Amino acid sequence: xxxxxxxxxxxxxxxxxxxxxxxxxxxxxxxxxxxxxxxxxxxxxxxxxxxxxxxxxxxxxxxxxxxxxxxxxxxxxxxxxxxxxxxxxxxxxxxxxxxxxxxxxxxxxxxxxxxxxxxxxxxxxxxxxxxxxxxxxxxxxxxxxxxxxxxxxxxxxxxxxxxxxxxxxxxxxxxxxx
Amino acid sequence: xxxxxxxxxxxxxxxxxxxxxxxxxxxxxxxxxxxxxxxxxxxxxxxxxxxxxxxxxxxxxxxxxxxxxxxxxxxxxxxxxxxxxxxxxxxxxxxxxxxxxxxxxxxxxxxxxxxxxxxxxxxxxxxxxxxxxxxxxxxxxxxxxxxxxxxxxxxxxxxxxxxxxxxxxxxxxxxxxxxxxxxxxxxxxxxxxxxxxxxxxxxxxxxxxxxxxxxxxxxxxxxxxxxxxxxxxxxxxxxxxxxxxxxxxxxxxxxxxxxxxxxxxxxxxxxxxxxxxxxxxxxxxxxxxxxxxxxxxxxxxxxxxxxxxxxxxxxxxxxxxxxxxxxxxxxxxxxxxxxxxxxxxxxxxxxxxxxxxxxxxxxxxxxxxxxxxxxxxxxxxxxxxxxxxxxxxxxxxxxxxxxxxxxxxxxxxxxxxxxxxxxxxxxxxxxxxxxxxxxxxx
Amino acid sequence: xxxxxxxxxxxxxxxxxxxxxxxxxxxxxxxxxxxxxxxxxxxxxxxxxxxxxxxxxxxxxxxxxxxxxxxxxxxxxxxxxxxxxxxxxxxxxxxxxxxxxxxxxxxxxxxxxxxxxxxxxxxxxx
Numbered sequence: 001x002x003x004x005x006x007x008x009x010x011x012x013x014x015x016x017x018x019x020x021x022x023x024x025x026x027x028x029x030x031x032x033x034x035x036x037x038x039x040x041x042x043x044x045x046x047x048x049x050x051x052x053x054x055x056x057x058x059x060x061x062x063x064x065x066x067x068x069x070x071x072x073x074x075x076x077x078x079x080x081x082x083x084x085x086x087x088x089x090x091x092x093x094x095x096x097x098x099x100x101x102x103x104x105x106x107x108x109x110x111x112x113x114x115x116x117x118x119x120x121x122x123x124x125x126x127x128x129x130x131x132x133x134x135x136x137x138x139x140x141x142x143x144x145x146x147x148x149x150x151x152x153x154x155x156x157x158x159x160x161x162x163x164x165x166x167x168x169x170x171x172x173x174x175x176x177x178x
Numbered sequence: 179x180x181x182x183x184x185x186x187x188x189x190x191x192x193x194x195x196x197x198x199x200x201x202x203x204x205x206x207x208x209x210x211x212x213x214x215x216x217x218x219x220x221x222x223x224x225x226x227x228x229x230x231x232x233x234x235x236x237x238x239x240x241x242x243x244x245x246x247x248x249x250x251x252x253x254x255x256x257x258x259x260x261x262x263x264x265x266x267x268x269x270x271x272x273x274x275x276x277x278x279x280x281x282x283x284x285x286x287x288x289x290x291x292x293x294x295x296x297x298x299x300x301x302x303x304x305x306x307x308x309x310x311x312x313x314x315x316x317x318x319x320x321x322x323x324x325x326x327x328x329x330x331x332x333x334x335x336x337x338x339x340x341x342x343x344x345x346x347x348x349x350x351x352x353x354x355x356x357x358x359x360x361x362x363x364x365x366x367x368x369x370x371x372x373x374x375x376x377x378x379x380x381x382x383x384x385x386x387x388x389x390x391x392x393x394x395x396x397x398x399x400x401x402x403x404x405x406x407x408x409x410x411x412x413x414x415x416x417x418x419x420x421x422x423x424x425x426x427x428x429x430x431x432x433x434x435x436x437x438x439x440x441x442x443x444x445x446x447x448x449x450x451x452x453x454x455x456x457x458x459x460x461x462x463x464x465x466x467x468x469x470x471x472x473x474x475x476x477x478x479x480x481x482x483x484x485x486x487x488x489x490x491x492x493x494x495x496x497x498x499x500x501x502x503x504x505x506x507x508x509x510x511x512x513x514x515x516x517x518x519x520x521x522x523x524x525x526x527x528x529x530x531x532x533x534x535x536x537x538x539x540x541x542x543x544x545x546x547x548x549x550x551x552x553x554x555x556x557x558x559x560x561x562x563x564x565x566x567x568x569x570x571x572x573x574x575x576x577x578x579x580x581x582x583x584x585x586x587x588x589x590x591x592x593x594x595x596x597x598x599x600x601x602x603x604x605x606x607x608x609x610x611x612x613x614x615x616x617x618x619x620x
Numbered sequence: 621x622x623x624x625x626x627x628x629x630x631x632x633x634x635x636x637x638x639x640x641x642x643x644x645x646x647x648x649x650x651x652x653x654x655x656x657x658x659x660x661x662x663x664x665x666x667x668x669x670x671x672x673x674x675x676x677x678x679x680x681x682x683x684x685x686x687x688x689x690x691x692x693x694x695x696x697x698x699x700x701x702x703x704x705x706x707x708x709x710x711x712x713x714x715x716x717x718x719x720x721x722x723x724x725x726x727x728x729x730x731x732x733x734x735x736x737x738x739x740x741x742x743x744x745x746x
Contacts, residue, residue, distance in 0.1 A: 187658075189655055189656040189657075192655060192656075193656065231633065231634060231637060234634070235634075235637060235638050235641045236641075238638070239641060239642060239645050284653075285649075285652065285653045285656065285657070286653070286656055286657050286658070287653075287657055288657050288658055288659050288660075289650065289653055289654055289657055290666075292667050292668070292669055293664075293667030293668065294667070294669060301650075304646070305643055305646045305647075308642070308646055309639065309642045309643065309646075312642055313635070313638060313639070313642070316634060316635065316638055326634060326638075327631055327634040327635075329631045333706075334703075334706055335635075354669070355669055356669035356670065356671060357669075357671055358670075358671060359669075364688050367688070367692075368687075368688050368691050368692070371691060371692060371695040372691055372695070374695070374699075375695065375698045375699070375702065378702045378706075379702060379705065382705050382706065382709045385706060385709035385710055386709045386712045386713070388710075389710055389711075389712075389713055390710055391706065391710060447670055448669065448670065451653055451657055452649055452650045452652075452653035452654075452657075453650060455653075456646060456649075456650075590744065593691065593743070594743060594744060597694070597734070597738075597743045598738065598743055601698075601734070605727060605731070608705070608709075609720075609724065609727075612712060612719075612720050612723070613720065615712065615713065615716070616716050616717050616720050619716075
């Protein structure tokens, strides 16, 4: 009476059930990011969205990407965003400045993006995509440091630019009249 | 009877109804198991993967509060002894139950939400912090084979979930609607992200040597002699990791998160009751987990410092037949008498019953020692878990010792130290290791 | 092969299951505490934030120093670096000199940023 790969009554693979659950969490939290009124809660919902995305990466046999997603996106970038919100938001300012001043433009952008995604999904020949493949971490590392050394080095220039930009911002804030 | 019932509070009534109900239910459960046990066992064996998962998760979650209690007691008692105080000595032998009583007390305290707080975020913050510290235990190898899940990105997973606690601290600080909380949350977040970089970079030299991120393989590489432990090949990495781990666990001298002389209790200022309790648990579980990771990475984890001579005591109690029963009946009596004799003979003032009690206690100690010794020799995991826990609690002791000894540092020193000293030092360690590998070759 | 036996998906089931079990555990405990703890309503002062006994002054969610933000930005840069270094470390025994040089350049470029920040005094807490 061992449980197989599919759930007993509904006949759906357990991995697919997990995928649907994670996708639902992701879409729900993504909606919350846009719809919630409290901007901090939006940021937290975004973290949930990232976490569900990391789960989907694992289901796609890419545990390293998932770990990077959690480490960088949740551990660093979300914290950066939370910091930014906490440091800048003030109840004294009018909420209209923060929220929904550009709803028309945003709607246009969203529709265009949706169209692009729909076209991309429709135009791809999904028959060519094979089975889910397992990317071994060390294979990935070998390829990265063998064939893609130059892009890898360029990443550091990008990061350098980010650091210098941050420092510049900080210094300007300090020297200028506030 | 009815008057006593009427005097009970509502929670008391609930408890007094639930407890007999649970008793009846457990009796029923025993009967069910007795009747359908065989069939259930078959199902369990067929789905051994699920059973393993359930057991692993349950053990990890249920072991978290007791280990926190042990560390809290250690902290109270050891710091007291270092301060020439008595420390806890009322509840249980040498006060050992005091932290448990504290835990129960916290369970019964009012769990209060301030008016200005954001209720949902306020409730989720301790959960996030607690989970961030407990989830690391999923990849810690406690003994050969005793690891919940040997992920091949284990170490990266550990640091990734450990980083989640920053989010929890920010949530707690923000949602409390209190300036101390917000300052404490921001401070601890800044501290943790600053020390996470040296923490993660200090183990890279070790990763180069090990060639894997799976913690189980890292431990297996560090045997059989203690000279194979990575601490001897990575001394600088070990020191950096230890300092950064202290800061990550928010321990003295880096406990600015709850610098009570400056910001009351930091992010936990507005918390009370069980939600505060989970912050408290998380802090002490963090100490345990960080010590465990330190031991796993640098001090050989469950490896004994020297290979134990290969002997397997072949015991087959069944072959003794009737003598087994006789032995069980006779050996304790004879051994008690034999062990009691010296007590009785050495001092004439000792009454016979005291000598008997002493002999019985001594026999028990010896018997337990013998059983443990046989278990140690015959079962790898017993030896493994003993060494692992011994080393881990040695480091827990060091953390407590530091709290008893070192003063808290200033926040500018704290941040400067992470970025100006630890980060360059860990990079130096990394490249020196890499250069050594290049020079020596494989 | 069932996903939780010896399959490759093991990890995700353990992690998701552990999150689920842990959150349930915490909520049950908090619920139990809520059930058996005493509560009283108190007056309006009970809900005030505790700020050393002084009535709260000004906007709590106001503005704070920018230094926190700079550390977070630096952290993002170095966190991404950490991922690459980990990948590099586990295969370093195959790369040897080439790997050493490429990672040295990578880290050196990033350290330029750190040196700039150091020079500008951003790393010193104020």
